Every structure is written in structure tokens, then in C-alpha cells.
Amino acid sequence: MESQEEVTPPRWVRPPSSRRVVARAVQFVGATGAVFSVLPPRHHHFTLLADMIPTAGMITARVAAAVVGVLLVYLGAGLRRGKRQAWQLALMLSLLSVALHVVKGGLVPTIFAGAIAALLVAERDEFTAAGDRRNRWRAVRACLTFLGAGFALGVAEIAVRVNRLDGHSGVLSWAEHAGLGLIGVTGPVHFQSPVGALTVSVTTGAFGLLAFGSGALLLLRPSTGEQSCPVADQTRLREVLDRHGDGDSLGYFALRSDKQLVWAPSGKAAVAYRVVNGVSLASGDPLGLPSEWPRAIGQWLADCAEHGWTPAVLACGTAGGRAYQKAGLDVIELGDEAIVDVAGFSLNGRPMRGVRQAVARIRRAGYTCTILRQRDLPAETLAEAMSCANALRDGKVERGFSMALSRLGDPADGDCLLALCRDEDGVLRGVLHFVPWGRRGMSLDLMRGDRTAPNGLTELMVVSAIEAAPGFGVERISLNFAVLRSVFARAEELGAGPVIRLWCRILRAASKLWQIESLYRANAKYLPDWEPRFLCFPSARDLPRIAIAALSAESFLPARGTPAA
Missing domain, CATH: 3.40.630.30 (Gcn5-related N-acetyltransferase (GNAT))
Structure with a gap:
């Protein structure tokens, strides 16, 4: 069995180009579907369905197809980072898009949506990055909140028009009508005035779209890791700084309450970082015994790959820059320390x-x-x-x-x-x-x-x-x-x-x-x-995103409440 010293620490491996191709294709199909949904129809490709589905259903399908297209465009960023949840949602939405385009009529977007669904299934093994479990509960809460509000408003709007309904419908029929309206389906209640029916449909449909749209956005919100460093890690880090703190002038700043630590298997070195808008932003050199830096960096990069984070290092020194470069990151000079x-x-x-x-x-x-x-x-x-x-x-x-x-x-x-x-x-x-x-x-x-x-x-x-x-x-x-x-x-x-x-x-x-x-x-x-300080990053195309994350971390830019996936 190989000893720990003989094990080569992980290096940063650039994501496969196929993942990027899939993400761009999904965004293209989403944009195409959204455009076709808002364009006035010239003729129906599916005349049989056009005869079977009422006009309200056709309009609902067009609006829903446009929303699905926009969500597919949004999902592209999560797919580029290999997020499993983004893949799951993209597959579900592409299949839904096929059905919606069949209903509303449209051969080209239907073929595109079906092709992208097949492509997602074929490349499913490329999307393994885990999401943040807390985002799931946030998404569920947001979805239920909007659904509950839309349902209550829908029932209330029917109740205030009780004297302008055709036939005798009870509260259960009102509830069924409001519930179906959340998913864009006409319920059993009939209104004497078309304006009343349209008002209820618009209200419930809008809240339904808000519910599922906000749920998808929150579900794909980048994971931020733990909110604070555990007390045990803080105590352990102070001991490491006492023994090996002479190397980097920024070492003590790793004790900030908003920084997290990932340790080498030996526990003799660590990387301090904070996740900002999907970027795992480390600062300064790795901490601890320099001979253990490669293993600490390897653990940090493996953590980034697992969660779909973009790794970046802000203001590391020459020794740290060399260590990060050996781990597969590019390095450029950022400035100098006095x-x-x-x-x-x-x-x-x-x-x-x-x-x-x-x-x-x-x-x-x-x-x-x-x-x-x-x-x-x-x-x-x-x-x-x-x-x-x-x-x-x-x-x-x-x-x-x-x-x-x-x-x-x-x-x-x-x-x-x-x-x-x-x-x-x-x-x-x-x-x-x-x-x-x-x-x-x-x-x-x-x-x-x-x-x-x-x-x-x-x-x-x-x-x-x-x-x-x-x-x-x-x-x-x-x-x-x-x-x-x-x-x-x-x-x-x-x-x-x-x-x-x-x-x-x-x-x-x-x-x-x-x-x-x-x-x-x-x-x-x-x-x-003057001692040079460096910025480490995976590739040049990541620099704009890393720059925004760094400026946000330094409080030069406001932190976004709902970062993009």
C-alpha cells in the first residue's frame, strides 16, 4: 500500500468541453422556444390538437412555453458547472417544452426540445456536482408560499363574484378552479362575464408561474458552504499559526468569522476560503506546514469540483502562487504588499x-x-x-x-x-x-x-x-x-x-x-x-466572474440576494 507521502494530491482538471457544449445548446433551445412562443402563429402544425384544445389552453401553453424557455436559458450557467440539479431540471423542462410546443403548435421548437432532451440523457454522467441542501428547503418554502397566496386569492376572487356565476357551484368547486388555475388549466366554475374568468385565470396563473420560477431559481442558487468556521477549527488554526505563521502576513486573517477551512488529511495544513456567488475564493497562501500545502490544496479543489464551485485565490504570495500553479491553476500578478x-x-x-x-x-x-x-x-x-x-x-x-x-x-x-x-x-x-x-x-x-x-x-x-x-x-x-x-x-x-x-x-x-x-x-x-501578490484562477474566461466575486467579498460591490446559477 502506498504511504500518504507517496500519494499524488489532486489537481484542478478543467471541466470537459462537452459540458459547455450541452449548456450552450440548452440555452439556445430555451431562447429559440421563448421566441417562437411569443411570435404570432401563422398556422397550426398540429391541426388535430388545435381542434381538441380550447383557445384558453392554447394561450396557456404559449405562455408556459415562453417561461420554460427562459428557465432553460437560466439553467445554462448551472449546467456549465456540472450541477446535477441543473441537469435534472433541464431534462424535466425540455420534456415539458416538447409537450407544450405540441399543444400550442410548432414543429421546429418541438424538434429542438426533443433533441436537447436526448442530448441531456446521453451526457448525464458529466453532471455530478452536488447542490446545497438548504436551497431545496428554500425552494420548497418559496414555491408553497406563492402557491398558497395564489390559491387564496383565486378563491377570494371567485367568492366576491358569487352572484355572477353560472349554475350553483360550492366552495369545493371554487377550490378546484383556483388550484387548476395555478397550473394554467380552466376549472369547473363558469362566470357570466368573460372579464371575471380572465381575472381569476391571470391571478392564479401568475402566482403559479412565480411559484415554480422562484423555486427553480432558489434551487439552483450557488451553495455557500457552511456559514461560519466551527470553534474547533478556529482553535486548531490558531495552533497551526503559532507553529507556522511566519511565512505569510495574511495568515491571521484566516480567522475571520466568514471564512471556512478545508484541511489536508494530516491536519497540518489548510486552505481558508469563502464561497461568493459560486466562486470558492481563497485568500493568501495555504496555512500550515509548506510540505502539506499540495494536499490541502487538493482537498480544496476536490471540494470545489464536488459542489460545482469555481476555484480562485486572491492575494497569495510567491510560495503560495507556485503551489497553486502546480495544482493546475493559472497565476497572474495582482499587486504588491508594502x-x-x-x-x-x-x-x-x-x-x-x-x-x-x-x-x-x-x-x-x-x-x-x-x-x-x-x-x-x-x-x-x-x-x-x-x-x-x-x-x-x-x-x-x-x-x-x-x-x-x-x-x-x-x-x-x-x-x-x-x-x-x-x-x-x-x-x-x-x-x-x-x-x-x-x-x-x-x-x-x-x-x-x-x-x-x-x-x-x-x-x-x-x-x-x-x-x-x-x-x-x-x-x-x-x-x-x-x-x-x-x-x-x-x-x-x-x-x-x-x-x-x-x-x-x-x-x-x-x-x-x-x-x-x-x-x-x-x-x-x-x-x-514590495512583495508581489498574485491572483490564481482556472481559466481566462472565469476572470470576470472571479472579479465580481472578489469585489463583492471586499464589499466594493453589493452582495446579490439571489446569485445566478
Whole structure:
């Protein structure tokens, strides 16, 4: 038997092209069926059925065929990811589409729908990705809610027209009529006025469509995995970080409450990730023993394949990028992380003139800064810092995912460092929060400053933290991350080409929304070392979807309530 060390960890395998072909074919047939359903009929291909089915039934079949076509278009995204539930629904809807097109008349869409049903059966083994069981119950609840509302409204509309009905029908007949109306079938109740019959049919039919449409959408909603990391995993991860946390400055951010962990079989390495709109978004390097990284990555990729998630890694380092590349992902440079060497930092020299003058100016204004570990802060001071950080937040949204902890004051984070800046009256005007980076470093997590304070507040807090670092055994400080920093740096060099200059102008325009250039300038003034960070992804066609997921995770885009399948 092979030992664990000899087992080759799984690699990311690109989905078969046949799956993509089936998805595109289903979407094409769905779109074609929807178009044929709304076009005015020229003649009936099935004259026998046309004579047997009333006009109301024909209209119902046309509307239902259009809805089925739209749902088939929607199902294409789930089919591309190999979702078993998407395959099941697509097969059921394609067969239903055949029946509906036969009823309403239409040879071409009937042939198309039958062909796609046969294709789905032939390629059934390609669709094995599991869905989220919670989505099933959400779909059932939504479907039952709309069906119940439509049924109740249908019965009520019949009841208010009780004096305008033909014949004597009881409550059971009303209920039967409303129930059949939910699926587009005419019931036993007869109205004196065609308008009354049409009103009841439209109401019940609309709620029936809403019920089945919303159920299908929720059923195919991408799985999000577990909502939070179990306490046992958090404790286990802290132990791993204590032993192997020196490698990656982002390791401590894996302790965010919204990140999940997948472990190597040995339990000595893990990948931290969050599922956003069907993208399993990992951040930073894998955690733990580097020799076990391939197995942790393999477990994560196997989990992605099982659930139909698209794997992506945001802001990993060079070592992590190589590991993910060996596992089958593509890698591109995303930006650079600013790291300050504490021992080599000095305010002396012309390059540091701006920072030196800013710090001197605000100190003359009476501002002071103290650096303490969170566990050493009195309870009232910690509460004051938390209140100040909340008050100084820029907007209501807490931004950050890959390089933010998104909490302050948790007793479990006692090793974190806080820089508290007060004015001449002792009022707290700024807060910096640093998380541990192994045993000899710290990473900037949160930076809040009063915008009404004099210029130099941020410089004073950063410089004070760097100057105090040796007393806490800190040798290096990760300040922040600058997206596409190399573009700005190369554009400033002598002889920069037109492509680089154009790319720089585009980024400067984008900086008006996302502060890309300002983050680079804010970090560069401290003359840090720049360490590259990378984005890992399966293929170029996945990049738009990954970009949207990353921006949503970082809270630059609102999270969608019902993500697309």
C-alpha cells in the first residue's frame, strides 16, 4: 500500500468541453422556444390538437412555453458547472417544452426540445456536482408560499363574484378552479362575464408561474458552504499559526468569522476560503506546514469540483502562487504588499522628508500616540477605541476580506497591537489595529483617522508603531496592499512606453472610485520593500466572474440576494 507521502494530491482538471457544449445548446433551445412562443402563429402544425384544445389552453401553453424557455436559458450557467440539479431540471423542462410546443403548435421548437432532451440523457454522467441542501428547503418554502397566496386569492376572487356565476357551484368547486388555475388549466366554475374568468385565470396563473420560477431559481442558487468556521477549527488554526505563521502576513486573517477551512488529511495544513456567488475564493497562501500545502490544496479543489464551485485565490504570495500553479491553476500578478523592515527604518534622509515634516508638525500640535497590546488595554480604553473606530468608519460598510479581520476587541485577539492617537485635549482621534504575523511580525488590519485632524495624523500613528515595534519583538510590519503597483512605478520611469502610460491613466481614472493610486502613494512614502501578490484562477474566461466575486467579498460591490446559477 502506498504511504500518504507517496500519494499524488489532486489537481484542478478543467471541466470537459462537452459540458459547455450541452449548456450552450440548452440555452439556445430555451431562447429559440421563448421566441417562437411569443411570435404570432401563422398556422397550426398540429391541426388535430388545435381542434381538441380550447383557445384558453392554447394561450396557456404559449405562455408556459415562453417561461420554460427562459428557465432553460437560466439553467445554462448551472449546467456549465456540472450541477446535477441543473441537469435534472433541464431534462424535466425540455420534456415539458416538447409537450407544450405540441399543444400550442410548432414543429421546429418541438424538434429542438426533443433533441436537447436526448442530448441531456446521453451526457448525464458529466453532471455530478452536488447542490446545497438548504436551497431545496428554500425552494420548497418559496414555491408553497406563492402557491398558497395564489390559491387564496383565486378563491377570494371567485367568492366576491358569487352572484355572477353560472349554475350553483360550492366552495369545493371554487377550490378546484383556483388550484387548476395555478397550473394554467380552466376549472369547473363558469362566470357570466368573460372579464371575471380572465381575472381569476391571470391571478392564479401568475402566482403559479412565480411559484415554480422562484423555486427553480432558489434551487439552483450557488451553495455557500457552511456559514461560519466551527470553534474547533478556529482553535486548531490558531495552533497551526503559532507553529507556522511566519511565512505569510495574511495568515491571521484566516480567522475571520466568514471564512471556512478545508484541511489536508494530516491536519497540518489548510486552505481558508469563502464561497461568493459560486466562486470558492481563497485568500493568501495555504496555512500550515509548506510540505502539506499540495494536499490541502487538493482537498480544496476536490471540494470545489464536488459542489460545482469555481476555484480562485486572491492575494497569495510567491510560495503560495507556485503551489497553486502546480495544482493546475493559472497565476497572474495582482499587486504588491508594502513591508517595512523595522531595523532599517529611519526618518532621516531626503526621501523621508515629507513623512518627517508631517510627524513633526502634528507632534507640535500636541498629538501623542501610544502602542499597546489589546490584552494590556484597560476595558474602558478598549471600549473607547472600538467606539472611535466605528465613529470614524468611512460609510456603513466594513470593507475587506483578504487583508482585514473585520472585528475589534475580541478577547481571542489579545496579541493584536493598537496604536491610539490623542490630541492635546486627550481626545482619541485615530486608531490603528495590527494583527500578529507569526512571532516576529505584524500586519496592518484597520486604519481609522479623524478627517478633521491636522495633516500628519496617519503618518504619526504609522511611525509610532514602527518605532515601538522592537519593544514587542516585532521585526517587520506589513502595511497594506497596492493593486497593480508596478504599473504606476513603471509609468514613472524614464522611457515608459505608450501602453504603460495608457494603462496608468486608466488606473488613475479608476482610482476615483477605488483609491488604487492613493493606496500606493500612502504606502510608498515609508520606503517599504514590495512583495508581489498574485491572483490564481482556472481559466481566462472565469476572470470576470472571479472579479465580481472578489469585489463583492471586499464589499466594493453589493452582495446579490439571489446569485445566478
